[in-house]
Amino acid sequence: MSYDILKQHLKKHVDLSTADLDLISSYFKPASLKKKEFLLTQGSICKMEGFVLDGCFRVFTFDKKGNENTLYFATKDWWLMDIDSFMNQTPSDLNIQALEDSKVLLIDRQDKMALYELLPIVEKLFRIIFQKGLVSWQRRLVRNHSFTSKERYFHFIQTYPDISSKLMDKQIASYLGISHEFLSKIKKNKK
Amino acid sequence: MSYDILKQHLKKHVDLSTADLDLISSYFKPASLKKKEFLLTQGSICKMEGFVLDGCFRVFTFDKKGNENTLYFATKDWWLMDIDSFMNQTPSDLNIQALEDSKVLLIDRQDKMALYELLPIVEKLFRIIFQKGLVSWQRRLVRNHSFTSKERYFHFIQTYPDISSKLMDKQIASYLGISHEFLSKIKKNKK
DNA sequence: TTCCCCAGTTGAACTTGTTCAACTCTTTTG
DNA sequence: CAAAAGAGTTGAACAAGTTCAACTGGGGAA
DSSP states (O other): OTHHHHHHHHHHHSOOOHHHHHHHHHTOEEEEEOTTOEEEOTTSBOOEEEEEEESOEEEEEEOTTSOEEEEEEEOTTOEEOOHHHHHHOOBOSOEEEESSSEEEEEEEHHHHHHHHHHOHHHHHHHHHHHHHHHHHHHHHHHHHHHSOHHHHHHHHHHHOHHHHTTSOHHHHHHHHTSOHHHHHHHHHHOO | OTHHHHHHHHHHHSOOOHHHHHHHHHTOEEEEEOTTOEEEOTTSBOOEEEEEEESOEEEEEEOTTSOEEEEEEEOTTOEEOOHHHHHHOOBOSOEEEESSSEEEEEEEHHHHHHHHHHOHHHHHHHHHHHHHHHHHHHHHHHHHHHSOHHHHHHHHHHHOHHHHTTSOHHHHHHHHTSOHHHHHHHHHHOO
16 A cells, blocks of 8 residues: 555654554545646746655756756655745745656645544654655755866765666756766766 | 844734733743854754844755755844754754844743643744745745746845845855855956 | 954965867657 | 657866965054
8 A cells, every 4th residue: 555655664763552653644645647738837836835755856946047956856755845835825946857767646635634633643744754854955055066077976876876877968067066077077087 | 122123023924912922932041142053963962943133144964975065044033943953952053143242032841841731822923934934935935946046046146135245255155056266256247 | 552363355376167069879750 | 650759978168166375464462
């Protein structure tokens, strides 16, 4: 049953009863996306928060110069959303695109709010999820400042071997914040 | 009364009753730090979460090469902590230092946990605080990738004129992730 | 007050990373 | 299957940013 992946994920953060897990899960609806399909596009409002069951997504933004900037990749067990747009119903800065045929569980804003109201432990759950997320964004910033591009590249492929093997070098480069030509030269000089 | 600053801050995120605000505030103890004094040093365990009432702090880390890397500056209304170290009682990667004589409100881990238990709305409060924090870390990463150093510098001083005016250029450079010599050249060429 | 330390500036040489253009090799797509 | 589009590589010229060293000036401590 596909909801088991979600339930296992939630239990990692907070101790939840079976009844609670069932209730939370019941608010999420399964959906499938084909390769290259978008769950969210820049400028539109983020209506859904997603949890990846299978497949792979890229969360990215186009900057003023038209360059793509990848915030993160999401495979099984990762969340997908533009938090700001989802919570405040403002136009999103982000694009969320499936890199391969994928399965997700979705919850809309009203249901998420209802869930927060209905089950206070969900507040704790997401307090902890966001708290952990914040820590990893801080660490990523420090790495960006203190590592060279080469070090960042090898850190990435060593930390996420399963994700990086699915990706094109172009996509990895936009995650690392370097040009794909330069990534090609990094790979040539030390591999 | 110094607790008013905290109360006003909390009310911005969640609608709290006077009784709740009083109760939450009662868990925080005032403390003063002299210029250059540390609230936390790398390697030690973060025992206190802080809220700045007055003054200015720098949150930074030393990387392997011994370079300082500034995560953020905190003036009035900002939180101070190493979330990871505070929650999991693991050795901290961060240093938190007062840049001038400062006043803070502190809460220790046990009291924070007790507060979460006692008043479920505190979970919502910090869920929202962390959620907003996450959004700003994401935006900072995108700026780091899509802006040049010059653009990042002017964005910083325009966004935080009150903070940046208190800082030495060396500290701003370590926040931007560039050498202080190069910052000096940026300021010369376009001011 | 004096001394010294430290922040900031500047220049020169160097390293890192970008841009553009040409080429190859797969992968889609009609 | 053929054509076209996209992913990766390479080189050369360039731009961005670092490093090191020397110098300047101001502020704090004795």
